[in-house]
Amino acid sequence: MPKTVIVSGASGGIGFAIARFLQDSGYRVYGLSRSYPKEKYGFTHLLCDITDESQVRSSLKQIVEASDSIDALINCAGMGISGAVENTDPAQIRQMFDVNLFGTFRLTQELIPHLRKHPGSKILQIGSVAGCLPIPFQTYYSATKSAINAYTQGLRMELRPFGIQVGAILPGDTKTGFTAHRQKTDLGTEGPYGDRIRRSVERMERDEQQGKDPQTVARTVAKLLRKKTVPVFTAVGFSYRLFLFLNRILPSRFVTWILYQMYGK
Numbered sequence: 063m064p065k066t067v068i069v070s071g072a073s074g075g076i077g078f079a080i081a082r083f084l085q086d087s088g089y090r091v092y093g094l095s096r097s098y099p100k101e102k103y104g105f106t107h108l109l110c111d112i113t114d115e116s117q118v119r120s121s122l123k124q125i126v127e128a129s130d131s132i133d134a135l136i137n138c139a140g141m142g143i144s145g146a147v148e149n150t151d152p153a154q155i156r157q158m159f160d161v162n163l164f165g166t167f168r169l170t171q172e173l174i175p176h177l178r179k180h181p182g183s184k185i186l187q188i189g190s191v192a193g194c195l196p197i198p199f200q201t202y203y204s205a206t207k208s209a210i211n212a213y214t215q216g217l218r219m220e221l222r223p224f225g226i227q228v229g230a231i232l233p234g235d236t237k238t239g240f241t242a243h244r245q246k247t248d249l250g251t252e253g254p255y256g257d258r259i260r261r262s263v264e265r266m267e268r269d270e271q272q273g274k275d276p277q278t279v280a281r282t283v284a285k286l287l288r289k290k291t292v293p294v295f296t297a298v299g300f301s302y303r304l305f306l307f308l309n310r311i312l313p314s315r316f317v318t319w320i321l322y323q324m325y326g327k
């Protein structure tokens with residue numbers, strides 16, 4: 063009997079790579095996003111805006127009714143915004159928190175009772191290295207990912223007695239449509255930040271577009287789904303594992319200084 067996995071944000075980028083990879087690996091995959099994937103895909107895709115409570119409810123109801131079991135939830139849908147903290151439109155901040163955080167909360171809350179029926183089931187969040195190493199001018203985005211880390215740790219302890227494994231995968235720069243979808247403010251050179259924001263965002267965009275193939279994240283997810291016990295956090299790729307290790311052992315003041323040299327000046 064194939065295992066059933068639900069992947070949010072499956073219309074493109076990392077979520078699409080995960081959904082297709084898992085489908086090809088023999089899982090029964092349901093993808094959720096607001097638009098259909100542009101590339102050919104073999105998994106079932108439901109249109110669902112994860113910021114809309116009723117859409118989340120009805121999509122998950124449909125999936126649960128059609129499935130013998132729900133074996134894993136991969137919370138991948140996400141978006142990014144950039145700009146100085148003081149100038150960012152509160153509506154934009156709320157929208158991003160609604161997708162990156164509350165969207166994850168909605169799907170997870172709805173599915174826990176179903177996952178609990180199958181010890182060994184898993185909830186995996188697609189977080190980000192930025193949740194551990196916050197980036198200036200993407201401070202709000204970093205805050206959503208940092209919150210995902212805390213959510214992962216707390217939820218893991220809550221669900222441990224039920225045999226539900228909870229972990230976060232932390233990709234670094236990955237070449238997807240995320241760069242083009244980022245909502246940007248403050249790119250002008252006038253004002254107190256001068257040219258810093260434009261330079262920081264340009265550097266980030268360059269790094270992302272030279273980043274890893276989303277398949278690398280898909281392979282990491284597939285590996286974790288096969289494991290009996292998943293780590294709390296899994297960085298994708300050796301260099302990011304090293305950065306996170308150094309972040310744990312070096313003084314925060316020094317780590318923040320390095321990040322400032324890279325993205326803040």
Ligand SMILES: NC(=O)c1ccc[n+]([C@@H]2O[C@H](COP(=O)([O-])OP(=O)(O)OC[C@H]3O[C@@H](n4cnc5c(N)ncnc54)[C@H](OP(=O)(O)O)[C@@H]3O)[C@@H](O)[C@H]2O)c1
Pocket residue numbers: 070071072073074075076077078094095096097098110111112113138139140141161188189190191232233234235236237238239240241243270273
């Ligand atoms: N790319 C990177 O460098 C990178 C690095 C670290 C972490 N991440 C994380 O990886 C995840 C996926 O990002 P990506 O790089 O694959 O970006 P992407 O190519 O822009 O894909 C984002 C996905 O999220 C979906 N989505 C956005 N808003 C949604 C909503 N309201 N309801 C349902 N689905 C929604 C989009 O589908 P629709 O627009 O069709 O709804 C799309 O499928 C995000 O959580 C991101 O923070 C990315």
